[in-house]
Amino acid sequence: MVIMAESCDVVAVMSSQDPAEEEKGGGKGGGGLEGDAAAATEGEKGLTDAQREVLQRCLHALKHAKNDSHILAALLLITRLCPANQLDKPTLKSIFEAVGLNLPARLLVTAIRGSETSALPPHELLSLGTALLAALSTDPDMASHPQLLTTVPILLGILANGPVLEQQKQEAQEKNQDGDTVPDKFAENSSTKSHVEKSATETQASGEKTEKDSTSTSQDSSPSAGLDEAMAADCYQVLTAVLALPRGPDQLLSRGAVPALCKAVEQNQILSHNRGLALLGCLLSGKTKDKAWIKHRSELLSLLIRLCKDFCQSKDEIKLDTCSRLVQFLPPIGVAVESEELKEVLRHVAGALRPMMQAKLTPRHLGPILVLSACFLDLYGWELVGPPKLCCLLVNRACVEVRMGLEEPPGNDISPELQHTLTGCYRIMEAAIEQACSAAVTATPAAPQSSVSTLTLQQSRQVLKVLEEAFSAVIYYLQQVDPSRYGDPFVFATFRVLCSWLAEETSCLKEEVTGLLPFLIGYSRSHFQQENLGQNLSDWMTGLSVSEETAGWTGREPLRYLLPALCHLSAEEAPRKVLLTLDTPALLVNFLSQCWTSLRGKGGVVYGRDPSMETACSALLNFTVTEPERVKKDPCFKTLEVFLGEALPVLVHKPRLLVLAANFCTLGLMMGRLRSAPAGLSESGQRRFFSTALRFLRGALDLGSSSGPAKVSVSWEESWDDAAELWRLSLQALGGCVQAQPWIIALVREEGWLKHTLSMLSQCSALPDQHTQEALEEAVRAVAEQCEVCRQEIKDMMMTHDKGALTCMKNLKKSVGVK
Known part of the structure; x- marks a missing residue:
């Protein structure tokens, strides 16, 4: 259980407590013995009669210990006569509760400060303190105790720098990121204020200077005993126990484990290549990986x-x-x-x-x-x-x-x-x-083949x-x-x-x-x-x-x-x-709805393109084109229409999501061409969708210079490669919607889509490509065939403008009666 130095004179160990305070009970901070007779009896299984008798006496001594010396004497007897592997968990817990965390923490701080009141050398104090902490940490409740966590930077400092005689008092007082601090009793006034090894959680810049100062100080004061394998093993036992806690990796990361362990490996400290690298590997393999690399990039790159x-x-x-x-x-x-x-x-x-x-x-x-x-x-x-x-x-x-x-x-x-x-x-x-x-991938300087x-x-x-x-x-x-x-x-x-x-x-x-x-x-x-x-x-x-x-x-x-x-x-x-x-279409509709809810829930965050929503639209579009009867009967497509009517008016104002808006527009229009005209007034949601779609489609092309070719508008230009085919398909679907639902003709006029399109076609010399011209011609022709007023407007425009892209639309001319 606890490893104690053979030369340790337990009676002479001095506490950092006030003597009067010490006499009141050295186990004060660790809690009293709850090792009742039942627990003791349970823990005695596997022991000889002599060991059982010694154990009972030691447990009694621990329970009634008046100071640290009495606690250490009882512990010494237990470790020599009752090996830990013969003690069960209840007995170990009783021992741990009697010892508490104050004692080992005080031993570490006393060793670091180099107190003249201690009768033991600092190295032995560190050895005893780390051994006690290692034993205590085998209990998860003890390992997660805030007081034990405050010793983690000290243990990391020992592994990284060796057990120097006088480390900074601030190393024991340091406030970590979780707000834990060493109790005030560790911060007693002391004349020893020498500069020592850097803390594991200090920044690199200040740490380098502190390291130089501490090296000088430790060499000037007295020879420092080296880090032995037992002490290193005890330190790693505590760190491993903390790592196993639910928040263990974050606890170690916030207390400077990464730079300290990297330094231990670099300096080839004892057990660093075995247990140190294993600890680092765990910290870099889970949720703390990105945090560790962001915070300690240079140290980790150097180690790798x-x-x-x-x-x-x-x-x-x-x-x-x-x-x-x-x-x-x-x-x-x-x-x-x-x-x-x-x-x-x-x-x-x-x-x-x-x-x-x-x-x-x-x-x-x-x-x-x-x-x-x-x-x-x-x-x-x-x-x-x-x-x-x-x-x-x-x-x-x-x-x-x-x-x-x-x-x-x-x-x-x-x-x-x-x-x-x-x-x-x-x-x-x-x-x-x-x-x-x-x-075949085309090689570029940025992306070599x-x-x-x-x-x-x-x-x-x-x-x-x-x-x-x-x-x-x-x-x-x-x-x-x-x-x-x-x-x-x-x-x-x-x-x-x-x-x-x-x-x-x-x-x-x-x-x-x-x-x-x-x-x-x-x-x-x-x-x-x-x-x-x-x-x-x-x-x-x-x-x-x-x-x-x-x-x-x-x-x-x-x-x-x-x-x-x-x-x-x-x-x-x-x-x-x-x-x-x-029932895959229903799954896709629900997916789109959830993704849209999540996207809108980002609030002030800039919207980013979501390819999965666009792909879901493409799959639904395949069903819409190939399975028209399913679209007419399946209620999920009615749900989709309602969703698109609510989403598209919001989406058209998000420039980064223009391709998604084009998908929504196309999908809604392709379904609209399969619907029959409503018996009464059209639904408000339908009107809102078609009005938005007409404005959206109208904004794709602009008349460039006077009498020049039409160009893709600035708002569409960046996304045109991905949105052009959707835009053309939307125009074709618009023609089908006009034929299936003639009430849309009124919106075509009210929203200015026809007027804008005729004006652009009559003034521009050409359209961006032949496919664009064919799509526009088909949409305008469908409007002309369903509306006498619109047909006359188109005819008048053709008669008054004998040049421009409008005059090249032969099928449209034939529909309106222009030779």
Whole structure:
């Protein structure tokens, strides 16, 4: 339990308390003994009669101790005669409650201040204090106690700087970010005010100066005993116990754990390469990863560069064992890109991995290599992997591992280690899909051409073939997934990689994919409707080595990944029929509604483009075009009309969301052409939508210079590449709406759409392109055919203007009777 120095004269230990205060009870701060007879009896199991008798006497002594000396004497007897492994939790808890946290904290502060009233050397005080804290921290309640947390900076200072004789009194008094401070009793007046080693939570600038001062001071005062393994182990035991708390990583981060542990590793302090790196790895693998890199970027970059160099210089068998460690220390994507030195070092690491990748390795050794390679792809793309041949090899080995891992008989559990490896393989496959299934990438100075984009046709076919075989195994695995496992992070990872493939590849495994649609929709709907299913998924996504997921889990994530595939599948008859039986349009409508609510809920935050909402509109548009009868009867499309009528008037005033507005406008007009004219007055929501749509469409083109060609307006220019086709489709749908619902003609005139369009067409010499001209002509012609007044206005304009784009519209001339 407690490790005590053999030379410790417990009777001579002096407390930092006032003597009179000490006589009142040294255990005051830790609480009295609640070790009743029942607890003591329970704790005596496994002890001899002699040990049991000693234990009872010591517990009695602890309970009635009058000062620190009595407590230490009882502890000394317990540790020598009753090993901790023979004491159960209730007994240990009774001992801990008797000792309390004041005693070990006072020992540390006394050692740091170098009090002349202590009969023990500072090093022994530190040794005893850290040992007591290590024992106390084995109880989670003690580990989370604010008083123990105040000692964390001191312990970090010991690990980083060694146990100096006189550390700053402020190190014990320091106020951390959570507002915890060492109790006032630690801040007694003292004549010792020497400058000492920097605190673990001080800033780097002031810390460097303090470190120099402290080194000088400690050398001048008296020789400092070195950091021994027992003391280092005790310090790490406390830090590990704090790390295990629910808020443990944040507690350590706020108290300067990252710079202190980085320094311990740099100075090669005892246990730093074992337990220090392990602690840092935990801090950099979870939710505190981004915070740590933002706050301590330079220290972590320096440490990572050192680890990479050590990796490259080590033997192959050591490299195999340290791949996983390197993964933990890789930075977020933005940080890595900014450091050319890191990029160069990682290039050497990737070079060291290549011969290992080509060698025959067991899955236990190959897995970490594949995961590390996946992280490099996340950071720098294919640039670090090597020539095309090695890129093909990496993809092939990843796909083979996926097939071997997923093609197990149903019911076989996949181990956590294999799940981790397969998740890395998925990321390699996603990167390969993006390149091999897309058109050739044009190299630019900002985005150099990747190795995969230089594959020969034969190599590209090989990559696609092994990917197809791997995704066949993915489909097989997902077919076996029971709804009870929908919250499993590995199932989500497997679902996501399949969605990335389906977004690009639409011709392979059609029957298998169609057969899997009930699972894909059911899985997405379950998460969408039950957000709590994703509690584990949120933590898992945060824990990815190089995570792209920064926002919290909302339940919409699975559907977001599936949407590009739905956009393709809804355009094909066989899968579309299956999607309709699964009520997919209603799911998409609900998705749009929730996303819009979330978007508007951002308040003053600048709206940003949301591609998933645009993709959902595209899938709904496919259903609208191909399944008109379903649109007329399905109530979800009526709900969609109401939603669009409320959303479009707001959306048209958000310039950054112009493409989404074009999607909403097109979708609403395409549904409008399928509706029959209302028996009475049109609904206010319908009027609002069509009025907004007419104003929105009218703003796309402007008359450039006098008598020159029409140009895309300034407000549309930036988004024209994405919005042009939607604009043309909206005009075609507008013609259909006018024919189906003639009351819209009045809005066409009231909103000035016809007047503006005729004026522009009569004055401009040409339109931006032939497709734009055809779309406008079709819309104007539909209006002319439904309204005599409009037809006369169009005819008059053509008769009075013998030049301009209007005169080139032959079909329109024929409709209005102009030769």
